[in-house]
Amino acid sequence: MAAAAAAAAAADVPAEAAAIARRLASCNTGTRERAVRYLLSDFLPASARRLSATDLIKLWKGLFFCFWHADKPLYQSSVATRLASAVSAPPSPTDGAAFLAAYLTTLRREWAHIDVHRLDKFYLLNRRFLHHAFLLLSANSFAPVVTSQVVSVLSDKALLPEADSAAAGTSRGLGYHVAEAFLDELLPVLPVTLETVDALLAPFFIVLAKSTDRVMVSKVKTCVFERLLESGSRLLEMVKKGEEVDKGSAEEKLGKFGLLFGFSKRFLDIGANAATVQWNRKVLFGLRDAFVKIEKALQLSGLEIPVPQFEAAELSVQPNAGDEKAQKKKKTKNVALAEGEMGDAKDLKREKKVKKDKKVKKEKKKKRKVEVVDEGNTTDKSTDAPVDDQQIGDGADGITFDETLKSNLQKQFEMAAAEAGMVKGGSSSSASPVTPVSGKVATKRKRSKSADKLSEASDGGDGSEVFEAATFGYSKGKCSKKGRKARSHNTDTIEEGEA
Structure with a gap:
């Protein structure tokens, strides 16, 4: 056996x-x-x-x-x-x-x-x-x-x-x-x-x-x-x-x-x-x-x-x-x-590189959004939009500044000048002619303050304040130095004409 x-x-x-x-x-x-x-x-x-x-x-x-x-x-x-x-x-x-x-x-x-x-x-x-x-x-x-x-x-x-x-x-x-x-x-x-x-x-x-x-x-x-x-x-x-x-x-x-x-x-x-x-x-x-x-x-x-x-x-x-x-x-x-080791040194470097690229992408996305503080409100500024399509105002009652608005403003200016005696018989006086409004606005803050006056004019005002604000830089009862000089000159001219 x-x-x-x-x-x-x-x-x-x-x-x-x-x-x-x-x-x-x-x-x-x-x-x-x-x-x-x-x-x-x-x-x-x-x-x-x-x-x-x-x-x-x-x-x-x-x-x-x-x-x-x-x-x-x-x-x-x-x-x-x-x-x-x-x-x-x-x-x-x-x-x-x-x-x-x-x-x-x-x-x-x-x-x-x-x-x-x-x-x-x-x-x-x-x-x-x-x-x-x-x-x-x-x-x-x-x-x-x-x-x-x-x-x-x-x-x-x-x-x-x-x-x-x-x-x-x-x-x-x-x-x-x-x-x-x-x-x-x-x-x-x-x-x-x-x-x-x-x-x-x-x-x-x-x-x-x-x-x-x-x-x-x-x-x-x-x-x-x-x-x-x-x-x-x-x-x-x-x-x-x-x-x-x-x-x-x-x-x-x-x-x-x-x-x-x-x-x-x-x-x-x-x-x-x-x-x-x-x-x-x-x-x-x-x-x-x-x-x-x-x-x-x-x-x-x-x-x-x-x-x-x-x-x-x-x-x-x-x-x-x-x-x-x-x-x-x-x-x-x-x-x-x-x-059972997880990869070699190349794998570790590759993982680190991927993490770094993700972090860089996140930072780039954050930098694309530039925040502008305007009167206590935070808005995103778009650098690609044209000037004519920008919104004027604080966003609640903003006005689109386009060609139609320019035409209306021009008519308002002419009416205000006629009532003030600056235009008689279809001819302009010896005073300085009315400067038409320009489509380019200096700053957003000035645009928003001017928009308030324009809205008042469109609601039935006489348009004098709008005329002064748009022509001489008038803003909320205050005038710039250049605006005050021009206003004083125009007032003297009107008084001489009436006399």
């Missing part, structure tokens, strides 16, 4: 892996997140040893699209770290190496289809996996067996894919990026022994010897060996000058390997090998000559540089989600916060 149950459980593992892969590739964010948590916390720790390479490839097909859909930078970083932690904290080092191999196989197959907008986040994912691969080696004290497993995976799946017959036609861009990021991610776990460095750099020596990909050879030369050469040269100069070398710096960690490893002899041996690619010999001998210079300079200086030894670095290795309940709750909360 127990054997039958175990066989049934083993048969269910591939089916469950396929179901998880489908959920990982879902378009729903919540479905993907629950699938990732279940995969890392429950499924892999319990079923890693029963998963075949094909099952891992299926899982990674779903994981690839899960990471493809991760858009926010914080969420991308969180997912990348959690996925890479399955390499550094697996049930066994072999399971970690198998998970790394499935990752590199999937990413190499899909690399050519990654567009430029998503390339950066896959660079991030690749660096995280390299970093956690070295954390796996450091946790196992760089044991030769574990180191050999990880280095073989990097060599076969990334750096030398042409050696794999099934890799024909696949993209080599992943291998270029591994060569660029290798020393950057190795630096935190250094120092290690020279024997360990020899094992770690073995794939790069093979590239210089056998690879026909000139781009890969150039990447390895520039990003790996020339960097070791420069660090060793700077370290030697600092030691000669008596300068203090910062602990943990690239000069202190990488420079020692550049000076003490003996690269010149290694490059000479590879270049002299008959199986080495002919074009690569020029690169090998050029590197050999450069390393000979700094090695001789160190020998002539008489300085002693201590041989590096492995020291277990105190690094915070992020475990799988679910190793402990408290860590699982904390990680779930952090992921939810990262995923």
Whole structure:
């Protein structure tokens, strides 16, 4: 019975892996997140040893699209770290190496289809996996067996894919990026022994010897060996000058390997090998000559540089989600916060700009209304209305000043002048002629006061006050200085005429 149950459980593992892969590739964010948590916390720790390479490839097909859909930078970083932690904290080092191999196989197959907008986040994912691969080696004290497993995976799946017959036609861009990021991610776990460095750099020596990909050879030369050469040269100069070398710096960690490893002899041996690619010999001998210079300079200086030894670095290795309940709750909360953030800095700026525009529009609307206080009443002044159509008065009994009113006023003025004796026999006197009213009024206040007199005249008055108000600036029994002088002059003229 127990054997039958175990066989049934083993048969269910591939089916469950396929179901998880489908959920990982879902378009729903919540479905993907629950699938990732279940995969890392429950499924892999319990079923890693029963998963075949094909099952891992299926899982990674779903994981690839899960990471493809991760858009926010914080969420991308969180997912990348959690996925890479399955390499550094697996049930066994072999399971970690198998998970790394499935990752590199999937990413190499899909690399050519990654567009430029998503390339950066896959660079991030690749660096995280390299970093956690070295954390796996450091946790196992760089044991030769574990180191050999990880280095073989990097060599076969990334750096030398042409050696794999099934890799024909696949993209080599992943291998270029591994060569660029290798020393950057190795630096935190250094120092290690020279024997360990020899094992770690073995794939790069093979590239210089056998690879026909000139781009890969150039990447390895520039990003790996020339960097070791420069660090060793700077370290030697600092030691000669008596300068203090910062602990943990690239000069202190990488420079020692550049000076003490003996690269010149290694490059000479590879270049002299008959199986080495002919074009690569020029690169090998050029590197050999450069390393000979700094090695001789160190020998002539008489300085002693201590041989590096492995020291277990105190690094915070992020475990799988679910190793402990408290860590699982904390990680779930952090992921939810990262995923649920409202937009980025551009969204916030856009919202502020919209609010500012609304505020400006409201202020402009207020400025369009100019309030004018006239005799205690507040009215809106319209600057677009013509002068002839304006209302005269306080608004309760205003008069429209148009051409008809002008004609009536002219007749009233003539009648008032005739009654006063200013016009006799149809001819005008020697006094100043009556000035016709003008359509333009000086101020609104004067118009309103004149309108009162005009209304009285229209109701049956004799029109004399209207005549005086319109002609000489008369207003409510008061005359202006010019009006008084003109009135006095006209009165004297009328009296002389009567005499």
